[in-house]
Amino acid sequence: MHLRPLLALAAALLLSAPAAQAMSVVPPTFPELVAEAESIVRGKVTALRSAYDETSPGRPIRTYVTFSVERTLKGTAPTADSVTLVFLGGTVGSDSLEVAGMPKFNIGDREIVFVARNGHTFCPLIGAGHGRYRVLHDATTQRDYVARENRTPLESTTEVALPLEAPAAARLKSAARALSPADFETSVLQALATPAPAALQN
Numbered sequence: 001m002h003l004r005p006l007l008a009l010a011a012a013l014l015l016s017a018p019a020a021q022a023m024s025v026v027p028p029t030f031p032e033l034v035a036e037a038e039s040i041v042r043g044k045v046t047a048l049r050s051a052y053d054e055t056s057p058g059r060p061i062r063t064y065v066t067f068s069v070e071r072t073l074k075g076t077a078p079t080a081d082s083v084t085l086v087f088l089g090g091t092v093g094s095d096s097l098e099v100a101g102m103p104k105f106n107i108g109d110r111e112i113v114f115v116a117r118n119g120h121t122f123c124p125l126i127g128a129g130h131g132r133y134r135v136l137h138d139a140t141t142q143r144d145y146v147a148r149e150n151r152t153p154l155e156s157t158t159e160v161a162l163p164l165e166a167p168a169a170a171r172l173k174s175a176a177r178a179l180s181p182a183d184f185e186t187s188v189l190q191a192l193a194t195p196a197p198a199a200l201q202n
Contacts, residue, residue: 027164028127030157034191036126037114039075041083042135042181043067045109050090061097063090065105067113073188075115085115088122099123103132103149110135112146112184129164133184138175145178153178157187 028036047066052059066084069077089099102123105111114131118124125131129149136147146154150164153173179187 027161030160038116040073042071042112043069045105061090063087085124086119101128141176145175146184
């Protein structure tokens with residue numbers, strides 16, 4: 001497998017400064033996460049496709065992740081009941097472009113995603129992995145629960161602001177105490193009904 005030269009990535013960075021900012025690893029607070037998202041949806045990954053972007057300098061590889069939308073919490077619901085998010089990186093044949101910190105998906109994954117500038121940035125999720133919340137199933141309790149990008153069960157929305165590179169002890173959190181998708185979505189709707197943080201109103 002060959003890694004495509006990073007010149008393509010460097011050129012894209014120079015030509016698109018806002019996209020680079022979208023990859024910030026500074027964790028947003030939960031109110032910031034909700035306010036900054038243009039759309040928030042719960043869905044299931046139904047298709048994955050990687051291809052060269054012939055319209056960008058260096059023909060970088062992009063991966064197209066299609067979700068069947070189960071619920072739209074913010075933004076306009078897609079008319080086709082599906083949405084495709086575009087991420088920089090992926091593999092085409094023997095060529096691979098890898099971007100550190102870029103979320104990766106599998107067919108069948110259920111997710112709640114916080115999306116902004118889809119198709120116009122390296123990663124359409126707010127704060128990259130900080131804008132992705134997995135919907136997982138606990139076989140012990142037979143309930144669905146919400147987990148972060150690193151699969152740590154989310155027990156409170158305040159934990160959204162914690163780094164994803166959490167200490168090992170943090171990953172011992174119990175799925176039984178994690179927020180259910182319904183509880184998490186209720187928190188999203190409550191945040192939407194609350195005025196945005198002052199820093200985001202300027």
